[in-house]
Amino acid sequence: MSRFLSLSELLSSLTNSVATLVDAPQGDEVVVDQVAFLDAGDLVMDLPPGQPLAEAYLQVGVGDREATDWLCALARDCPAADRPRVLFSKSVSAELRAAAAGAGVAVVAVHPQARWEMVYSLIDRITGHNAGRTGAEQPPALDTDLFGLAQSVAASTRGLVSIEDDQFRVLAYSADNAAVADPVRRLSVLGRQGPSGYMRWLQREGVFDRLRNSGDTIEVPPQPEWETRRRIAIGIREPGRQGGRAPAVLGTIWVQEGGEPLDADSPHTLRGAASIAARVIWRARRAPTSDALLIQRLFGAHGGGVDVAAFAHHFGVTPDGPAAVVGFGRCAGAGEDDELMQRVIVTLRLHASAFRQDCLTTMIGPRLYVLFPEHHSVDRVASWARQVIGRLGEHFGLELRGAIAAPVDGLADVARARAEADRVLDHTTELPDAEPVTTLARSRTTVLLAEILAAVGERPDLRDPRVDLLMDHDRRNSGRLRASLDAYLRRYGDVRSAAADLGIHPNTLRYRIRRAAELMGIDLESDADRLLLEIQLAARRSASGEQSAPGRL
Structure with a gap:
């Protein structure tokens, strides 16, 4: 069974330098969860029926006479279960104490020199750390409290x-x-x-x-x-x-x-x-704010899933598309600097808001994302993204790549669009000569090929053992059979061009190609064998981080 912070625990944390218990008609084990300021608006007592008040009130800007009348009204008109548990006051009169006792409300005297905002902040922080504990659990871990x-x-x-x-x-x-x-x-x-x-x-x-x-x-x-x-x-x-x-x-x-x-x-x-x-x-x-967390959930982070209508109303954006999502990622080898990226996201937000006021920006992991609601022109978004990459590069010394997912079918489609942008960034940020801003449609060959090679590399049953024989032979004999095959296939079987690339005689290359084919038991005259060999060699290069020549596997 869950329990929240008791009044005695709260007072122990506040210490008697700040607050001391005066009266506790219901005992000092009453639960204190929410804290609020008591002001003139609370004295009207026009809450909807059955809606409980906060457990704790701070008597700020309300005199003892008004607070006393409020407590008497609570005792007369408010069910006991819905009444506050405790009132914090700097001036506790006898009349206030009597009215609080009649309402079953504890009274805590606050030091006259204490700042109310400090007391509120402390109570809120203390109760926030303890909310949700169960009787069988230990107090909050020291690394969180x-x-x-x-x-x-x-x-x-x-x-x-x-x-x-x-x-x-x-x-x-x-x-x-x-x-x-x-x-x-x-x-x-x-x-x-x-x-x-x-x-x-x-x-x-x-x-x-x-x-x-x-x-x-x-x-x-x-x-x-x-x-x-x-x-x-x-x-x-x-x-x-x-x-x-x-x-x-x-x-x-x-x-x-x-x-x-x-x-x-x-x-x-x-x-x-x-x-x-x-x-x-x-x-x-x-830690992100509640709004920041909500935006991240819209983009599919933290489990995803938002109430689209409520989200659109809260942020003042249209729930329906077409929209555009832009993702930005750092190029491979740029290293990680979380503090730098925190500054970058602020600057990005400024540029995005200048482009369109109703945009939404967020950072998830090392990547930055912008949503432009109701945006029809991919070309305009691409032009903006290229300009932003240039400005961020000049200001922060960053090399970024951008990926646009559009059209996006409203807020409900943002998470899918972010996943599409990520597919592009996963592979274009690794290429030194990639376009600074692209889309999945423009980069589909690069993306699909990289994903196919990754799938081959991750599945042992798709690994051709004949290529392993070749690589084992090279390791044992300091050979160059694999490199020779790579050059031969890259030049579409043109022996003279491949030999020139390797700096060897064409006859030497012919010998190596025959030896490799015999060792593996494959037929290089077969289209299927050549295609399979190219895929297998490319998958091993991809797994080891080697770069393929432009336009080749």
Whole structure:
């Protein structure tokens, strides 16, 4: 049976520096899933019958008198199952407490200096990480939950832990006793910056520079002037960066010494925690938005399948075609740079939107895609794509190929069109002399031939053992029989031209061709034997990454 975050768990995560429980008529194990701001619009109580309210409300912009009247109306007019579970308030009057008790709603006092947007963000993040857990499951894994990571680091170091982003905004922190949290710690978890003088002192002492430039922990001594306790800290650095520029700093983990000295192994703990936090923050920054995921599903990613009518209404595009899909892929040997491609997709989106405002762009894996709804002219799309490839090449130093799938029969046909573009890109990006922009119709010979050779190479039962005999002979004897056959077939049996290509005498080539035919037991005068041999040799070249001569298998 599923369970969500309880009020007691939520308050433990928030810590009493931010919020303390005042009353809980239904106990502190009530479920808290959704959080919302309580404003004047919520006081009207005109929700459709049976529609429940959020489990938690933050009393923002509403006085105690209005909130009290709202709670009384809840007790009178709203079924108990549909009422909120808890109200967070900075000014808890006796009348408010009494009305909340009558409505069965818990009251939590929020620190007067806490920023409401910070409290909302924290509650939303905490409940979001815990939603969907079952009683038999463990808490969220440390590599997905910064609050769980902060709590684990606190237990290992015996300190008070804060995890901040690169703008020193708190992302997560460990539970603590307010009596041992110094002023900087308290202000940080309340969503407010530390004293400006203390921040300037950190800058002057080079603390920020060391966090940026060092991959290890640094020591920050106590400062009586600012009433701070001893700290150790480590920068959270971009994961997986090898070569090129230095890894970006994504944030910082701070550990404040509490009521007892920090554990001697704390620096080692922080190094491991920084690696975990880096992965979490990096994934969160790169995670697509709900709109981006929806577009990717339209293109067939993540299982595909969208409600076409709802999608068209949401994005303001026509659901019916004809449309055009353009795919862009990097040429073979260009390497992979995900960060670069993230910048490229932004620039591509600008160019595509200038061409047609209702376009949709996305990146799936290493490839970029654009959908132009209701586009009738493939030639205009091709001209645009060639210009974009040139501009992206100049700006980012990229060599790209483009593939157009058109006409596309509306939004329902986009996934098929993307698959068609991928078929073209799979094979044209490997050819150094391929057209910069093409279609399946223009590249059908290249695409079908490559797919046929791939199918032959992937099926052992279609592999001719006679060619294996030839290749084994060449390996044992340092021979050139296979190369001689390749040249002979490439020149359509013209011995003199093939011998000139190899730099040998025509009689030498004739001998090699006879020897190869005898070894394999094939008849090179037979059209069928020659065709099969060409396919088999081409399949082996394709599997090994060798390039065929233009126009040949």
